[in-house]
Amino acid sequence: MAKQMTEQELLVAFEDALAQDHIFACYQPQINHSTGSMAGAEALMRWKDPVNGMQYPSEFIPMLERYNLVYQADLHIFEDVCRFQHKCLSEKLPTVPISVNMSRYDIWGHEYVKDIEAIRQRYNVPVKYLRVELTESSAIGGMDLVIKTIEELHKCGYIVEMDDSAAVIRRLTC
Numbered sequence: 001m002a003k004q005m006t007e008q009e010l011l012v013a014f015e016d017a018l019a020q021d022h023i024f025a026c027y028q029p030q031i032n033h034s035t036g037s038m039a040g041a042e043a044l045m046r047w048k049d050p051v052n053g054m055q056y057p058s059e060f061i062p063m064l065e066r067y068n069l070v071y072q073a074d075l076h077i078f079e080d081v082c083r084f085q086h087k088c089l090s091e092k093l094p095t096v097p098i099s100v101n102m103s104r105y106d107i108w109g110h111e112y113v114k115d116i117e118a119i120r121q122r123y124n125v126p127v128k129y130l131r132v133e134l135t136e137s138s139a140i141g142g143m144d145l146v147i148k149t150i151e152e153l154h155k156c157g158y159i160v161e162m163d164d165s166a167a168v169i170r171r172l173t174c
Contacts, residue, residue, distance in 0.1 A: 002053030007063050013049060014069055018076050023047045025080040027098065040097040042133065043081045045073060070105045071112075077101075078116050081130065082123035089125065099131040099161055107145055113152040127157035135163050 005013065017023045025043040032039040047055040064070040081098050088095045106112045120130060132153055134146070150160050 002055070004059060005049060005052050005055055009052075010055070010060050010063055011067060014064075017047060017049070018072065020050075021080075022049060023073055023076055025077050025084070027084075030096075030099075038096055040099060040131070042099045043077055043101070045077050045101075065103070065105055068105070070103060071110050074101065074103065074106050075115055075119065079119050079123075082119055082125050085125045085129050086123040089129075095129055097129050097131050097159070099133040101135055101163065102132050102149075103135050104142065104146075107149045108142065112149060113156060117156055131159045131161055133161045133163045 013022075024046055026046045027041040028044055029038050030040040030042060031037070045057060045061065047057075047060050049055060061070065064073050078100050081100055085095060085098065087093075100116075102112065116132075120127065134150070153160050
């Protein structure tokens with residue numbers, strides 16, 4: 001049974017969790033409801049501690065944001081996705097685009113597009129197999145930066161998607 005780690009335990013374990021791939025991408029399929037076929041996937045960040053088991057994203061992601069660590073984790077997930085896509089392409093397996101989340105913490109004070117492009121090119125993954133999903137909260141307090149980043153992503157060939165799950169939840173609960 002999983003034991004939820006305290007914030008302090010998560011902070012202490014973070015660097016090792018990245019190095020040991022205890023933080024990893026879990027793929028949620030995106031289905032074309034007209035055809036029933038898989039049209040893509042979304043990479044969701046997960047953390048499985050070797051001692052304490054699976055940790056809740058609702059616990060560790062806000063902590064990573066508070067301590068300015070989410071950028072490292074998001075780049076780690078992007079690399080995980082590129083490694084997976086490269087393997088699929090090398091083995092000539094059917095390949096669909098995979099969306100990765102981009103938060104406001106990824107673009108404030110970082111060179112997000114430059115960094116993900118370096119990773120993508122290292123694994124030689126065509127940009128058509130990667131999508132960037134902008135979380136709704138990304139636009140809070142910096143719309144000009146978000147627009148500039150989206151323009152940079154488009155110049156590199158990325159499709160940018162909007163994650164509106166928070167808006168849907170608000171509509172359902174209001």
